[in-house]
Amino acid sequence: MLVWLAVGAALGASAPSSAQGLARLHVRSITMRVEPMRVRVGEVVRLRIAIRLDERVARLNDVTLPELSGFVALGDERRCVPEGAGTLCSETLSLSPTAAGVRTIVPVTLDAVDARNGRPSRFGSNSVRLDVLPAAARSQLGMVANALRSIVRLGGLVVLVGAFVYALLRLRRRRVVPPAVASVTEPHVTALEDAGRWQTLLDDLRARPSRPGVLALRGMLRERLGATENETFGDLAGRRAGANAPGLLEALRLIERAAFVDDTGVAGAISDALPALERLATSPRTGPG
Numbered sequence: 001m002l003v004w005l006a007v008g009a010a011l012g013a014s015a016p017s018s019a020q021g022l023a024r025l026h027v028r029s030i031t032m033r034v035e036p037m038r039v040r041v042g043e044v045v046r047l048r049i050a051i052r053l054d055e056r057v058a059r060l061n062d063v064t065l066p067e068l069s070g071f072v073a074l075g076d077e078r079r080c081v082p083e084g085a086g087t088l089c090s091e092t093l094s095l096s097p098t099a100a101g102v103r104t105i106v107p108v109t110l111d112a113v114d115a116r117n118g119r120p121s122r123f124g125s126n127s128v129r130l131d132v133l134p135a136a137a138r139s140q141l142g143m144v145a146n147a148l149r150s151i152v153r154l155g156g157l158v159v160l161v162g163a164f165v166y167a168l169l170r171l172r173r174r175r176v177v178p179p180a181v182a183s184v185t186e187p188h189v190t191a192l193e194d195a196g197r198w199q200t201l202l203d204d205l206r207a208r209p210s211r212p213g214v215l216a217l218r219g220m221l222r223e224r225l226g227a228t229e230n231e232t233f234g235d236l237a238g239r240r241a242g243a244n245a246p247g248l249l250e251a252l253r254l255i256e257r258a259a260f261v262d263d264t265g266v267a268g269a270i271s272d273a274l275p276a277l278e279r280l281a282t283s284p285r286t287g288p289g
Contacts, residue, residue, distance in 0.1 A: 016111045019113045026054035047095055049091045054086045057087050064110075066107065078234075199281050218252070221251060221255060
């Protein structure tokens with residue numbers, strides 16, 4: 001069970017030595033989980049941290065992340081969003097393990113003045129365990145198959161080049177002036193087609209609220225806003241992404257919360273996001289397209 005713990009007078013050496021500079025907070029919970037819990041060396045896992053407070057805060061200081069030796073950090077997303085009368089602060093770290101074995105990630109901690117008793121305290125999350133398997137070895141059969149595919153592709157290219165040269169020589173021999181070729185453009189994906197795909201995903205999410213459905217809509221929104229792989233929501237807001245398409249950034253903010261909230265809060269976050277997502281479906285100029 002994921003719970004929070006406060007280390008104060010009982011563990012004075014570990015607790016903050018002074019309340020100076022610490023925020024006064026009602027800390028309801030600090031949880032940490034890793035997804036997936038079994039991977040191979042070189043694959044990507046996500047360490048998700050959630051801190052729930054009774055107060056409204058824009059950002060959270062004095063958080064100490066666990067020591068992550070044995071992992072390569074690939075990205076970090078963090079945000080604080082309103083949740084009821086309080087705040088949910090979440091952080092997601094993308095990690096890649098570098099060695100096989102059972103890895104234990106120690107708790108994340110938050111130093112704050114406990115608003116319940118006025119004492120400087122250290123709040124901690126649970127620890128998590130990750131099973132890392134050796135990297136999958138490429139079989140000799142697979143390498144041979146790849147080599148054969150390369151040979152086939154090369155052979156096909158040689159045949160095409162030969163056919164082109166033969167046809168060109170025949171045309172020159174006959175002194176035939178080729179007719180003008182009308183320009184051909186690639187078919188344009190209409191807004192209606194994209195709107196249809198958006199509406200299909202939206203209908204599916206409304207009927208079956210789930211995190212995979214949330215991630216599908218989140219991907220479309222990030223694509224529409226021109227987000228790169230490493231850009232966070234804060235980065236997009238900072239560069240005013242979607243300034244010419246009102247509603248996109250707000251919809252992404254709501255769907256981001258649904259993407260990273262704890263499993264128990266997914267359904268509620270989806271319900272909060274649906275009105276903004278539905279407005280996009282009825283606005284072709286600003287909708288995903």
